[in-house]
Structure formats: C-alpha cells, structure tokens
Amino acid sequence: MDSVDELAQDARNAGAEVGLAGDTIVIRGGKPLRGEVSAGGAKNLATKAMVAALLGESPSILQDVPAISDVQIVSRMLEAYGVAVTSPEDGVLVLDPANVVRAHFAQIDALAGSSRIPILFCGPLLHRLGEALIPDLGGCRIGDRPIDFHLDALRAMGAIVDKSYEGIRITAPDGLTGANIELPFPSVGATEQVLLSAVRARGVTELKNAAIEPEIMDLIAVLQKMGAIIWTEADRTIFIEGVDTLTGYTHRSLFDRNEAASWACAALVTRGDIFVKGARQQELMTFLNVFRKVGGAFDVREDGIRFWHPGGSLNAVQVETDVHPGFMTDWQQPLVVVLTQAEGTSIVHETVYENRFGFTDALVEMGADIVVHQDGLASVTRRVPRRKLEQAAVITGPTPLHGADVRVPDLRGGFSYLIAALAADATSRVSNLGLISRGYEHFVDKLAALGADFDIED
Ligand code: EPU
Numbered sequence: 067m068d069s070v071d072e073l074a075q076d077a078r079n080a081g082a083e084v085g086l087a088g089d090t091i092v093i094r095g096g097k098p099l100r101g102e103v104s105a106g107g108a109k110n111l112a113t114k115a116m117v118a119a120l121l122g123e124s125p126s127i128l129q130d131v132p133a134i135s136d137v138q139i140v141s142r143m144l145e146a147y148g149v150a151v152t153s154p155e156d157g158v159l160v161l162d163p164a165n166v167v168r169a170h171f172a173q174i175d176a177l178a179g180s181s182r183i184p185i186l187f188c189g190p191l192l193h194r195l196g197e198a199l200i201p202d203l204g205g206c207r208i209g210d211r212p213i214d215f216h217l218d219a220l221r222a223m224g225a226i227v228d229k230s231y232e233g234i235r236i237t238a239p240d241g242l243t244g245a246n247i248e249l250p251f252p253s254v255g256a257t258e259q260v261l262l263s264a265v266r267a268r269g270v271t272e273l274k275n276a277a278i279e280p281e282i283m284d285l286i287a288v289l290q291k292m293g294a295i296i297w298t299e300a301d302r303t304i305f306i307e308g309v310d311t312l313t314g315y316t317h318r319s320l321f322d323r324n325e326a327a328s329w330a331c332a333a334l335v336t337r338g339d340i341f342v343k344g345a346r347q348q349e350l351m352t353f354l355n356v357f358r359k360v361g362g363a364f365d366v367r368e369d370g371i372r373f374w375h376p377g378g379s380l381n382a383v384q385v386e387t388d389v390h391p392g393f394m395t396d397w398q399q400p401l402v403v404v405l406t407q408a409e410g411t412s413i414v415h416e417t418v419y420e421n422r423f424g425f426t427d428a429l430v431e432m433g434a435d436i437v438v439h440q441d442g443l444a445s446v447t448r449r450v451p452r453r454k455l456e457q458a459a460v461i462t463g464p465t466p467l468h469g470a471d472v473r474v475p476d477l478r479g480g481f482s483y484l485i486a487a488l489a490a491d492a493t494s495r496v497s498n499l500g501l502i503s504r505g506y507e508h509f510v511d512k513l514a515a516l517g518a519d520f521d522i523e524d
Pocket of ligand 1: 212213251256277324395420455477478505
C-alpha cells in the first residue's frame with residue numbers, strides 16, 4: 067500500500083472504532099456556527115491515565131473519558147495484556163489489572179499501527195512482567211517523532227534495550243532503579259515515560275528539563291492517588307520517590323484544551339458564537355491571550371467559556387509554538403485558518419515539531435495566502451532563541467476561502483480543514499474524516515448542534 071492508501075485505511079479504521087457513518091464530509095460553508103458544545107476529556111491525559119492503571123494492585127475508574135478512537139486503541143492494548151476494561155456508563159472506564167499477562171507481539175503490532183501510545187507501556191510492563199515489546203510506532207504524520215529520549219531514560223533506570231526486526235524488546239533483569247535524568251528537550255512523552263517507570267522503581271528519580279503540561283500535572287495527580295510520591299520544582303525538575311505498591315485510582319479527566327481551542331477558532335473564523343462547556347481559563351491562558359489579540363471575544367464563566375466574533379476585522383499576529391506554558395503546537399492549525407481572515411501578515415513559528423505545516427497546502431488550494439519557510443525566519447521579535455527544529459508559516463490576509471476537495475493529513479490539520487470548509491463561501495469535500503475521530507469526540511454531532519450545513523458520505 068502506498069502512504070495515501072495507508073492513511074485512508076487508518077482513517078477508516080479510526081472512524082469505524084467510534085461508529086462514524088462515512089469517511090467524507092461535504093460541507094456547505096459560509097454559515098456562522100452558533101450554540102453550545104461540551105469539551106470532552108483530554109485525549110492526552112485519558113490515554114496515559116489508562117496506561118497508569120496497569121501499575122495498580124486494584125481496579126481504577128476513569129471518568130470523562132472521551133469517545134475517540136485513540137481511547138479504543140488503548141483499551142484494546144490493555145485487554146491484550148489481560149486488563150479487564152469495562153464501561154458501566156458512557157464516559158466511564160473501569161480498568162482491572164488483576165490478571166496481567168504477556169501479549170502476543172502480533173496483536174500489539176496490529177493495534178499499534180495508528181497509535182504512539184505503546185511506548186508508554188514500557189515502565190508498567192517492566193514492573194509487571196519484566197519485559198516490554200514495542201512495535202513500530204504510529205501517530206500523526208508530523209515529522210520523525212523519534213523515541214531516543216524514552217529509551218535513554220529507561221536505560222538510565224537499568225533497562226536493557228534490544229532492537230529486532232519486529233520492534234524493540236526491553237527487559238530489566240534487576241528491576242528499575244531511580245536515576246538522575248536530564249531531557250534534551252521537555253518532551254511530553256518522555257516525561258510521562260519517566261513518571262510511569264520511576265513510580266515503582268527502587269530509590270529516587272530526579273528528572274530535569276521535564277515537560278509540565280497540564281495533562282502531565284493531571285497524570286501526576288492520578289499517580290499520587292495511586293500511592294506515588296512525586297514533587298515538582300519551579301525549574302522544571304520533577305522528583306519521583308519509588309514505592310513498592312500502587313493501588314487503583316478514581317479520577318475525572320481534565321478537559322481537552324486542544325478541542326476547546328479548536329471550537330474557539332471555529333467560532334471566530336465563521337463569525338459565530340460558541341459556548342464550550344467544561345473549558346477552563348487556567349489551562350487556556352496562553353491561547354486566550356492570542357485569541358484576544360487576533361480580535362476574538364470570550365467570556366469566562368463558571369461552567370465553560372463563550373467564544374465569539376465581536377464584529378469588525380481580525381488582526382494579524384506573530385506566534386511561536388512552545389512547550390507549556392507557551393502556545394501549544396496543537397493550537398497552531400486552527401489558528402492558522404483564523405489568520406487567513408486577519409488583516410495583514412501573520413507569522414507562526416513551529417518550534418516543537420520539525421514538519422507540522424504540511425496541512426497548509428490544502429488551505430492554499432482553498433484560497434489562503436500562506437508561504438511556509440522550512441528553515442524558519444530570522445526575526446528580531448523572537449521571544450525564544452532559534453531552535454534547530456523550526457518552520458515558519460507566513461499568512462497574509464484576508465483572502466476569501468473557496469470550496470475544495472481535500473484529504474485530512476493528520477488529526478489537528480484535519481480539524482483545521484473542517485473549519486476552513488465551514489468558513490468557505492462554497493461547498494467542500496473533506497475525506498479521511500476518520501482521522502479526526504482519533505482526538506475529537508462526537509465532532510459530527512457537535513457540528514450539527516452548532517448549525518453546520520453538511521452531509522456525511524462514504
Ligand atoms: N522528541 C525526540 N525524541 C524523543 C521524544 C520526542 O526528539 O524521544 C522530540 C519530538 O520529535 C518533537 C519534540 O521532541 O520534536 C516534542 O515531542 P513530545 O515528546 O513532547 O511529544 P509527544 O509526547 O510525542 C504529545 C502529544 C502531541 C502533542 C505533543 C506536544 C500525546 C499522545 N501526544 O506528543 O499531541 O503535540 O505532546 O504537546 O500526548 C495531538 O494530540 O494531535 C498530538 C500530536
């Protein structure tokens with residue numbers, strides 16, 4: 067299969083996991099989105115909290131679990147390892163790790179095709195079974211996405227890593243021990259790797275240059291409920307004192323910041339008005355500042371945030387993606403669509419991934435004026451010094467968006483196509499829709515609730 071077919075297959079598989087009726091959406095754009103949607107639980111917390119359940123001696127209960135295909139994939143992987151996964155009601159998972167067993171490599175490999183989560187099973191599996199087999203990793207097509215930080219951290223804790231044609235086999239004959247680790251970059255996944263491995267290692271682990279995203283803080287909260295001892299210092303250092311046993315947890319997932327920001331941008335670019343129930347100011351502060359500078363209006367309420375277009379024109383801005391508390395790399399895609407409608411020239415620097423502007427090609431096809439500079443731009447207004455990984459997109463607006471026939475390339479890029487199509491003055495077809503269900507729950511129902519005009523086709 068070539069990569070176009072593979073992507074289409076991934077999209078169909080992901081859509082099938084959540085019962086999506088078809089893999090193409092035909093959107094008749096130009097209507098403001100208005101109404102209320104609920105932000106689901108955070109994909110990037112829920113999936114990790116599910117893995118953490120493997121570490122417990124008793125069942126865990128996770129609430130506000132989003133109805134997305136990445137959650138389904140992690141459920142199946144846990145089941146492959148003998149964890150009983152049940153859902154007594156929508157949005158709640160009970161994860162019982164009483165009978166953890168070795169999984170068949172082929173089974174994990176088949177599941178892993180579309181997810182990057184398997185790497186995070188290492189620590190829990192080493193503690194439970196003394197061995198972890200990690201197949202080739204998938205996830206979004208947004209660059210190489212290496213796992214060297216993960217493997218180096220595991221080695222520092224005493225793991226032995228063997229690479230084979232099937233994937234990676236990790237063992238820890240003498241168990242894992244606490245270590246002093248400094249990450250070359252505050253990687254979200256590598257920080258989670260260390261947390262999930264060090265909580266039951268012998269001794270104390272000191273992790274310098276850790277990521278401190280709200281989803282990581284929520285994972286620390288989950289682990290603390292299980293019996294872990296973890297503290298953080300202001301300079302991005304996390305200390306983990308290993309303990310002998312952990313129990314199950316009961317935890318309500320943090321809301322999805324990426325979903326909330328995506329709906330906010332949808333409101334602004336369609337000149338609409340959306341109340342995102344469950345969105346919280348604290349975790350969105352950096353996004354809210356940019357939203358306001360662009361010219362969007364918002365009102366923070368007790369139970370959510372209302373986002374709307376207050377009339378008039380939108381303003382060009384300069385933004386660079388960064389680790390928390392910076393502007394998230396997952397927010398730039400919907401923002402770029404908004405910036406196609408702003409007056410003047412905006413610049414978005416991507417400093418987290420090396421290749422995350424591929425999605426802009428289709429926006430250009432729709433009428434946007436976007437030029438991507440693969441090696442970034444020298445600019446006197448940069449807040450962060452130049453990093454090795456850096457692309458810049460220069461967006462000049464406003465340009466009317468027209469209908470087009472486009473294929474979703476990845477999760478966040480895909481949602482940005484939906485909102486571009488909703489803002490366009492004609493009909494668009496967006497295929498590979500299933501990829502969006504990896505991270506946006508019930509998005510088709512939510513679009514309908516907001517008054518979008520569309521049909522789903524196969
Ligand atoms: N990196 C390495 N080596 C490693 C690990 C990371 O070089 O071993 C590099 C990556 O290539 C990248 C940078 O470090 O350039 C940051 O990667 P990070 O590890 O922080 O990202 P991640 O854990 O793979 C998670 C989210 C992403 C989100 C990023 C940044 C999950 C499942 N994924 O990825 O979410 O963009 O953190 O916040 O939590 C998404 O939700 O669409 C998504 C891609």
